[in-house]
Amino acid sequence: MAASNKKLHVMYTDDDVLLNAVKQVREKHYHIEEVFTPFPVHGLEKAMGIADTRLAINAFLYGLVGLAVATTMMNYIMIEDWPQNIGGKPSFSYLENMPAFVPIMFELTVFFAAHLMVITFYLRSRLWPFKKAENPDVRTTDDHFLMEVDVKGDIEEMSRFMYDTGATEIKVIDKEEH
Amino acid sequence: MYTLSSKLKVFAGILFVVGLIMTVFGFINSPADLAEVEQMLEKEHHGDHHGASTVNFEDATNDHHNTHGEESHGDEAHGESHEMSHAEHVYHQLTNRPWSAVYVAAFFFFMIGLGVLAFYAIQKAAQAGWSPVLFRVMEGISSYILPGGIIMFILLLISAFHVNHIFIWMDEDVVAHDEIIQGKTGFLNIPFFLARAAAFLIGWNLYRWNIRKFSLKQDEAKDGDIAWYKKGFKHSAAFLVFFIVTESIMSWDWIMSFDPHWFSTLFGWYVFASMFVSGITTIALVTIYLKSKGYLEFVNDSHIHDLAKFMFGVSIFWTYLWFSQFMLIWYSNIPEEVTYYVTRIEDYNLVFFGMVAINFLFPLLILMNSDFKRINWFVVTAGLFILVGHYLDIYVMVMPATVGASWFIGLPEIGSFLMFGGIFLFYVFNTISKAPLLAKGDPYLKESKHFHY
Numbered sequence: 208m209a210a211s212n213k214k215l216h217v218m219y220t221d222d223d224v225l226l227n228a229v230k231q232v233r234e235k236h237y238h239i240e241e242v243f244t245p246f247p248v249h250g251l252e253k254a255m256g257i258a259d260t261r262l263a264i265n266a267f268l269y270g271l272v273g274l275a276v277a278t279t280m281m282n283y284i285m286i287e288d289w290p291q292n293i294g295g296k297p298s299f300s301y302l303e304n305m306p307a308f309v310p311i312m313f314e315l316t317v318f319f320a321a322h323l324m325v326i327t328f329y330l331r332s333r334l335w336p337f338k339k340a341e342n343p344d345v346r347t348t349d350d351h352f353l354m355e356v357d358v359k360g361d362i363e364e365m366s367r368f369m370y371d372t373g374a375t376e377i378k379v380i381d382k383e384e385h
Numbered sequence: 386m387y388t389l390s391s392k393l394k395v396f397a398g399i400l401f402v403v404g405l406i407m408t409v410f411g412f413i414n415s416p417a418d419l420a421e422v423e424q425m426l427e428k429e430h431h432g433d434h435h436g437a438s439t440v441n442f443e444d445a446t447n448d449h450h451n452t453h454g455e456e457s458h459g460d461e462a463h464g465e466s467h468e469m470s471h472a473e474h475v476y477h478q479l480t481n482r483p484w485s486a487v488y489v490a491a492f493f494f495f496m497i498g499l500g501v502l503a504f505y506a507i508q509k510a511a512q513a514g515w516s517p518v519l520f521r522v523m524e525g526i527s528s529y530i531l532p533g534g535i536i537m538f539i540l541l542l543i544s545a546f547h548v549n550h551i552f553i554w555m556d557e558d559v560v561a562h563d564e565i566i567q568g569k570t571g572f573l574n575i576p577f578f579l580a581r582a583a584a585f586l587i588g589w590n591l592y593r594w595n596i597r598k599f600s601l602k603q604d605e606a607k608d609g610d611i612a613w614y615k616k617g618f619k620h621s622a623a624f625l626v627f628f629i630v631t632e633s634i635m636s637w638d639w640i641m642s643f644d645p646h647w648f649s650t651l652f653g654w655y656v657f658a659s660m661f662v663s664g665i666t667t668i669a670l671v672t673i674y675l676k677s678k679g680y681l682e683f684v685n686d687s688h689i690h691d692l693a694k695f696m697f698g699v700s701i702f703w704t705y706l707w708f709s710q711f712m713l714i715w716y717s718n719i720p721e722e723v724t725y726y727v728t729r730i731e732d733y734n735l736v737f738f739g740m741v742a743i744n745f746l747f748p749l750l751i752l753m754n755s756d757f758k759r760i761n762w763f764v765v766t767a768g769l770f771i772l773v774g775h776y777l778d779i780y781v782m783v784m785p786a787t788v789g790a791s792w793f794i795g796l797p798e799i800g801s802f803l804m805f806g807g808i809f810l811f812y813v814f815n816t817i818s819k820a821p822l823l824a825k826g827d828p829y830l831k832e833s834k835h836f837h838y
Binding site: 263267295306307309 | 708711712715716718753755
């Protein structure tokens, strides 16, 4: 298992070169562990073969929760618990007074959908205030692109292949040292 | 080049003829005189199972009389004109029905053309990079504002010459006894009304005529010469300013004035949202049809996806305006405003709320998923719902004021819808067949062909 802990850190300085390199590396059946980029590169997730996000489906379900919360809350407070006559508004049933509740139903739907989706995103991406940055090279936040590949087979041959894809710099990293 | 298939011609022809026959029957079926209505009501009174509906009729008429009396009449001298019998009231509603049905259908198809024209102008003025491949489709659909506009103007003329009574403020007897309408005659008088309509129609058609000409000229221009494109850009920007003012006034004139006692400030926007979403939906449907016939090989799923996004977004925008108008009036419950919704909720309950459900829930649930927006039959299904929903939208804007509780969706309504649908289909596809389907001179065409979302 020692070999699988060795990684190549391959640097690029251009996103088009990176995209091509990702395609070539995948054709060679090397396993890309991670790619670090300073900005979103269009089509990168497709080139890497990453599955689509399900965040939008989450948001829809959270929205339904928000709608349910708003409806139950107002139905309980305004109709069931203490149905007062406030300015002649019909508080006999939820439906009769519904137009007055719609702004709150709408806002709570959006509130739940938005906030819970963001929190889901943070959880799934493991982001929080005092988290230690996982950045392998500071230049990747500025103008460099870094591809982390599992070493497979001969390191010499593999680095030669990486140079041919347009890499500017290649480092061998032993993960156990970290 | 698209060639108008004979199948489509025959189909449009059948729609027109069947629709025409149904509409004519609608006119024949409407009662010829008061005696006939009295007889009809007599029969209903005697039939047991009709009891409930007759009571409704009477309630509605009584309400109507009361509000009339309170709003417009202090002095007793004019009392007799409002002592209209129940039968007379129903008689007027029934004679209005075929006229209103024709009016609603004519306006519906006209507004599709106008909505597409507004969308086209926005795409031009915004220098959109995705839509140039669809410009010829939009030019084709928006061409309907010429025949549709002429039909609308003829209908307005017919009303102005007192052939029918769908515009109550055009009736001098009514105005003489109605102080509220009297206060509005500075705006609501027939010559000014017709002059406005003519000015708006000429303005819109002028832009449509020019922009089509510029677009065709740009096709013939030399490489790199985009003078015609620039001209079109300027005209579109100017048209949008003109359009938003005139569209607003048009909605007061052609729709809101059916209820001359009622007013709403966001009505212009509301009608605009309705025409905009129906227009975009029609663009999507025509595009999908032409693509399925193999005429638009440069249109890809992403274009359909974008159109579906517009359908989705503008449907919600329409709902927002519908609800804003409804909720503000419902909440404050001021008698002079709220009668508008009282009649709709009491007499049109199912159509009124059903129409909101169709126009909001269907697009919301069908078109929310990103993948569904790329599947043609999903977009077509949602599109058909949206079009039917917005026909009903116009229907409940017009009908309560002209036919009141005597409404029904039968021969004249379906007939006139089919009739104008036939004219619309024939004219639109005929225009589309007149020019190449790719506006090859447009400077954004390359970007549009490669558009990918």
